[in-house]
Amino acid sequence: MTEEIVKGCPSTLGDDVQLNTTTLIRHAARTHSEQQIVYRKPNGDWDRYSYADCYARIKRAANALRGLGAQPGDRIGVLDWNSHRHFELYWAIPGIAAAMLQMNLRLAPEDLSFVVNHSETSYIAVDESLLSVAEAIAPKLKHIRGWVIMSDKPLSQIDTTLSPIHHYEDLLAEAEPEIDWPQIDERSAYSACYTTGTTGAPKGVYYSHRSIYLHAYSQAANLGMSINDCTMLITPMFHGNCWGLPQSAVLMANKIVLPGRFLADEIAPLTDALIAEGVTIANGAPAIFQPMLQHIASLKEKPDLRNARLLSGATEPPLSMMRGFSELTGAQVVHAYGATETSPMVAMNFPKPSLKETLTEDERWDLMRKQGLPLSGVDFKILDAAEKEMPFDGTSVGEICVRGPWISTSYHDLADSAERFTADGYWRSGDVGAIDTNGYLKVTDRIKDVIKSGGEWISSIDMENAIVGHPSVVEAAVVGIPHAKWQERPLALVVTAPGVTLTKDDIYELLDTSFAKWQLPDQVLFVDEIPKTSVGKFDKKHIRADHADDYAGA
Structure with missing residues (x-):
């Protein structure tokens, strides 16, 4: 699209009326x-x-x-x-x-x-x-x-x-x-x-x-x-x-x-209010929706939430959670994508009518885990390391860049922020991903979180999603830790459901079908809690610092 603004015939409408909230x-x-x-x-x-x-x-x-x-x-x-x-x-x-x-x-x-x-x-x-x-x-x-x-x-x-x-x-x-x-x-x-x-x-x-x-x-x-x-x-x-x-x-x-x-131990009254008030739209992270689903599962009479759209962000919603809400209540978990710089919503995942008849059930669930379709009004492009724009083919991966009327073009009173924006006004998200031929965005990792091992890349997000696919896993975070020989090697932190004990071999067995042996994490640590940022995302900077020396002798 050309950057030049071309004037056409003047309108007769109230174009000077200001859009005030x-x-x-x-x-x-x-x-x-x-x-x-x-x-x-x-x-x-x-x-x-x-x-x-x-x-x-x-x-x-x-x-x-x-x-x-x-x-x-x-x-x-x-x-x-x-x-x-x-x-x-x-x-x-x-x-x-x-x-x-x-x-x-x-x-x-x-x-x-x-x-x-x-x-x-x-x-x-x-x-x-x-x-x-x-x-x-x-x-x-x-x-x-x-x-x-x-x-x-x-x-x-x-x-x-x-x-x-x-x-x-x-x-x-x-x-x-x-x-x-x-x-x-x-x-x-x-x-x-x-x-x-x-x-x-x-x-x-x-x-x-x-x-x-x-x-x-x-x-x-x-x-x-x-x-x-x-x-x-x-x-x-x-x-x-x-x-x-x-x-x-x-x-x-x-x-x-x-x-x-509300606190972590107050999810039950929150869920009860959602049911009692007839909520049809709610927003939250999987860390909130997961215990809500567990509370619903404990109810003798399951609520009818077939009109509910649960807008889920911060991290990718586990497939078990999405299917659980659908099967127990009829509610749809809507995977969404955005950031502080994007107001924040720029993509939401809804199945296109044209795909409903052509996809198998498993393919439909795989589709719903993607970040979704761009909202009308915003424009996406994918740039590789050489700033070349990638085709929307689902396999060409690069940095996700976004532009639109509710996308930031600068930061307040910050002179050295030009590297976060392209010359033509796109915000650089710092996320790596691809857009498929149907227009669906898939984030594969943060640029800073991609694990670089022996000259190859390992997606931390893909590995996290695979681990969380285990029915007894609540959360999983995967980071790259410095390694003298391989540059970085994966380390996984795993939170299991209360009363459940898993081993490293259980996780290896789970990953074996989707990851090569060299990609498997050198360490799998089972923890009570994974450090998070103030907005509920995994604090991988903190995790990397805590475990920086774990592979020092390797």
């Missing part, structure tokens, strides 16, 4: 005022309010922020779980032309303070349960003018060293109930999210109102969302715009379920 929530509240938002309170109880009541609080929150002195262009941080207050700020902050900083509470204190300072954030809204996180970084922050504490308790009962402080509910009670929303330049930042910093300092991606708006439409279309859907936001709302689902759900006036804070 406030128009989405305002329309939903006006037209579907009775629709419900269900949320989990800190004590574990569930409550609900209508779109109309939520919108009334959003307008007050926007006025309250203005009253504190927030100006267009300011950055306002949110340190919270998937709460109703966090949801309100998703609209109130961008609605006054400020940018919402999504504060990843799982970052190390030094990284989180870097993010707040680098973004020049001036106000932070923090949930009471996370005051210790805020207090740990507060002395290092350079631009903070105030803190807003979100709690059901009165301010007099909250003990904190933060200053100056305001109470969210008090601010709303005192704020004006109506607001004349400004028409914001659609290229202004709606929010900011920082990468997790596994390869250096976190890098800032600033999403525009325009990009959020267009992403919401594309995602809703690809998921087949309608007003009849109920969306549960499981992925943290501080992680990549919660995959853009809050905006898509509001666009389609979905019933919305906000699970608040």
Whole structure:
């Protein structure tokens, strides 16, 4: 496609009307005022309010922020779980032309303070349960003018060293109930999210109102969302715009379920709520969906989830999990692909009608494990090491590059980031993969995670997926460890189901049909837990560091 913009005949439409996110929530509240938002309170109880009541609080929150002195262009941080207050700020902050900083509470204190300072954030809204996180970084922050504490308790009962402080509910009670929303330049930042910093300092991606708006439409279309859907936001709302689902759900006036804070041992009530509220769309990592499936399997009466689409990302969903949901409940696990830099969704896996009749059942499941078809609006290309564009034939592998209206073309205030982008505006994902003749994307590895052994490459992802294919394996991570003779050799970390004991030979037997003998891991270590990053991905940098000397004497 040529890069030159060619002007044609002028249109007669409202092309100057700005795509502002406030128009989405305002329309939903006006037209579907009775629709419900269900949320989990800190004590574990569930409550609900209508779109109309939520919108009334959003307008007050926007006025309250203005009253504190927030100006267009300011950055306002949110340190919270998937709460109703966090949801309100998703609209109130961008609605006054400020940018919402999504504060990843799982970052190390030094990284989180870097993010707040680098973004020049001036106000932070923090949930009471996370005051210790805020207090740990507060002395290092350079631009903070105030803190807003979100709690059901009165301010007099909250003990904190933060200053100056305001109470969210008090601010709303005192704020004006109506607001004349400004028409914001659609290229202004709606929010900011920082990468997790596994390869250096976190890098800032600033999403525009325009990009959020267009992403919401594309995602809703690809998921087949309608007003009849109920969306549960499981992925943290501080992680990549919660995959853009809050905006898509509001666009389609979905019933919305906000699970608040939940821990690993609270998957049962989360699953029970998904069933009770009739959830048809949910997002999460396999690490969440796996125990949900286990809980469902324990139920005497299995739920009918045949209308449910479970959007799964972070790591490739195990085949056993995908089949388990389908066979027990009728739910479809939808493998999706994206990143902080892509807003984040750029591919989702749905079977093409033309393939349903031609594929065997096993072939169909193999297809569903791929990352999927590109969303309408984004453009993919595969580049080899020499920057040559690879054909979409399913076998020609290279770096996955993406371009589109919701894809980053730079990082905020970072001068040396040009190597992450091509000259014609594609973002370099750092992922290795291929696209087949039907248009399906398959990620085979991260460039940095490909195991280079004796001049040959071994895919860590393919080996992980093969190991997880064992019915008694919960998780598996494979990394390359330095080796004097072979450059690198594979090492596998394996988590088994409770009460199950496996051996290295069991794993070898499993891999024997799909990997050559020289490709098998030199070590298979059975562990209770695999280190993960703040967004739920395997922390392979950490694993490699921990085991760097394992093959030193080989």
